[in-house]
Amino acid sequence: MRTLLPVCALALLSACSQHTTDIVTPEKVTFDESRFRLDIKTLASDEFEGRAPTTKGEQLTLDYLSKAFAEMGLDKPNGKDYLQAVPMVTYTASEQQSIQLGDMQLQHRQDVVIGSRHDVSKIDIANAPLVFVGYGINAPEYQWNDYQDLDMSGKIAVILVNDPGFALPDSGKFNGKAMTYYGRWSYKFEEASRQGALGAIIIHDTEPASYPWSVVENSWTGAQQDLVRSKDEQAKWIEVEGWMTLDVATKLFDKAGLSLSTISDRAASSAINIPLNQTASISFENKAQYANSYNVVATLPGESRSDEHILFTAHWDHIGLDPSKDGDQIYNGALDNASGTAGILEIARQFAKQAQNGNPLARSVTFVATTGEEQGLLGSRFYASNPVYPLDKTVAVFNLDSTNIYGRTTDYTIVGKGKSELENYLIAAVETQNRTAKSEKHPESGGFFRSDHFSFAKYGVPAVFAGGGSIPVDEATAEYKAMMKQQMKGCYHSVCDEYRENWDLSGALEDLAVYYDAAAVLGNNSDWPGYFSGTEFHSLRPAKTDNN
Template identity: 85%
Template structure:
């Protein structure tokens, strides 16, 4: 067991003095490293088979989490168990695919990864025109429409990854290097669908995507889960969607008499669409299977305002098993996200212990281990659309995803820093550890839109995704971090994301303390944090304070596009 640094600094002591006298001092709380490790190790074990939704691995995970919450004495929101059913459909495209773009015969996985989110036995597209639509964005607030004056019915959109701000950060459009939601792959497929396109193919490029082709191959092949959609939504969806490599796209454009590099520069400068004067022929078998997956939801009731909830989220799912691979076939997902799930368990245990000793918070705490995050934030999207507790009574969301395995740091990362007043609770808590809050190092990766907090943010609930940092606390930690980074290189969404006994989890435990302290303060006061003016979500729940003196986030008013 490792004791965390004292949690109640002067700012918290002041807040504590305003609380009922039966609230214990959070500096008494310690986090159990051995228990935290064991949770990660168990959830990421081969026995759990990569925790893919609707598999044996899911059932083992549901049982494990339910047993843990039962031992803590947390309430079952539906009265009988901790499970919220999430209706899902799994689409599996055959590994045997015939894909021709222009004169190029492409190899599945090596050159292209395609699938269909339709309940059809076979995809059979014959000579559909290919149209380059730049970044595939329709954003009136930026006076930008890559689909201007073009009818996409019966055509396949070819789309650049990320958004124009990445290539032209000083243009004044979008948000510079920091990706907007318009740069996310799910937005691009959804917008192509709204435009009536037959299909949509994104050109993968490692730097603006922030991940290599192997992540696309591993994440987009095999069964692809989605929420069950209404008939109109399903009918609107493009028939085929996926990715091609940059090298293949370069050759495709060459055969159209175009330079991909040159046309990409044009696409970053202004909205663009143009026919490639080539067609696509695509054929593969397709299968759809329907089954419920489950969010795990557990509540620790508040003492005086139990109808007001602070949420902790972490996704329990990962990619599962790929039987087509040689050697190791299990995507254990230890860092992503057994570590985050273990984190909310450990935080829940500490608050439960305090409540069992007669010191509950005034507000309720609800812990949600979500399903289907890896397939597009499915579990959190479903909860946000079908909340067990009303969203207007949900005070805030703290999201844990891939906790710190690289040792203690002097800084602390808040992804998308500058969006809401909720961040102030983390910033204040950091003073107890002499750490400073910073924005993520690579905002161009679009981290704010890539984890479960976003599902709540777009509904107006203040949500933060935070933890870790980039500055090691000392030279020994820096050397350890460099060595561990080498060991973990290429393990994101790969089979080598496995639990390691030599992980230094001291930094992760300090981060748990920050979340604990922030929730402690917010759980006992009457504040309702909001989003700052100039952010995407201000109109949904406005901040009461002015934004701190830092660069404002460019606004994106088209919430209907989310």
């Protein structure tokens, strides 16, 4: 239950109730909880139908965001509206599928999830050899190649999820328990395509995947969006891609005379590929539809260095509707990511208000609400490769994805902490709240590679994904958090991710203030943060210091 209490300055927050109506930064910028809450509630309402790209829900979302930015007086980068067209293709595989691995006839959704990103009316694969390729990684810098001396033409790769560091965290392999990009499903499909494979199927396992089978079923069935590829790129892409359950994989390996657990141990120790001496036959109807989706881009021009931009990103999309489900068919996506989208709106309002009051930043601040994040960071990938403002003039990216609904914390999470000097601005801001910045508790989930900031990091733009924490500020908050965690259990990419009136958003508002303060400082200086030595992106924009 939210109570209306007097506003507290950040320096005094520890003395305030956990349910604070507003949050005020040291510069007296007010973050309005009721407005923030209304934005979440509206974007996550049934009317918006789960905000899937290229649907009615998208149009409602675009209209809502455009109106909000217009009311703030933000600039339209293209001069006529706030929209950046993102050419997309939607692939829809039939629910009626014939999937046979070895001698097992499998059930779509229950046992396997298979799709295709090809513009063909039917997929019809007969007796394609199955090859186990360990983690499906080709990483020269780690002296690792699971495809060594292997011709994958006409074959389907069977791949473990995550990377070897997860299985052997103390071995020094890869990045230990913290997932590298080589552990992401998107990389595994990309690499299988580069290797000339006919298809790729990832073995799902809840712990290394960091999510249950229900997330696979909900996320990779129905309409699947992708960026439109060139004909050459499309020709090289695998014909089928998907997942199988751990139970199915265990049986498949048993029938091949192999123990999945034993062979997985070998795969973590060294690169491996083994023919399974079994084949796959896969058949289903398929269709492709082309339409533009849109990023929403709005800019508050800087006063003296307007060509230099600080970006705030949040994905507006979610999974949409699933008419095949009984009961509730709407994936409202309240936490993921109506909350983050509402967050950049609230931050934008505060910067716009300061500018109108005669306190503009030297640098420009641009807000990008991206499309297609749930389908593989599509909107941010498109922006990064087709930037509205040059990336070499983009100072930094602050990304919001699933803000804190569990109350105030004494700590603050920086996902993938230790990558760039940009984090120093967050650390300085969070210390004014008497909080401590830490890395995420479960780096094995690969959080740094799972949201829109990563699309910019790949080009060397310092980008952070931060917020929340794991330590409640007091016992009452701890009790509330335990209760809300139970209510939200299993709601990631599920129909139960709905707005709740009893959400405690005070912690989220504190996090908005951290981002605001960090950007405000960076917006008025001449610093260009870079990536620390030893990180994946150091060579693209090196840090001036190496204090990581």
